[in-house]
Amino acid sequence: MGNYSRKLKEMFDDSIVLNNGVKIPQLGLGIWFIDEDKTADAVKAAVDKG
Secondary structure, rough: OOOOHHHHHHHHHHHEEEEOOOOEOOOOOOOOOOOHHHHHHHHHHHHHHH
């Protein structure tokens, strides 16, 4: 596994613990401003892309 692949895996596996104890992924999908009716398709496309 090359350095790029290792860094990419780390990026997806890293998480942050908020002040209230909730653990969230460090990397998000960026769906904050997407219309609700398009969110599911955007997430599916992101997952398909890897």
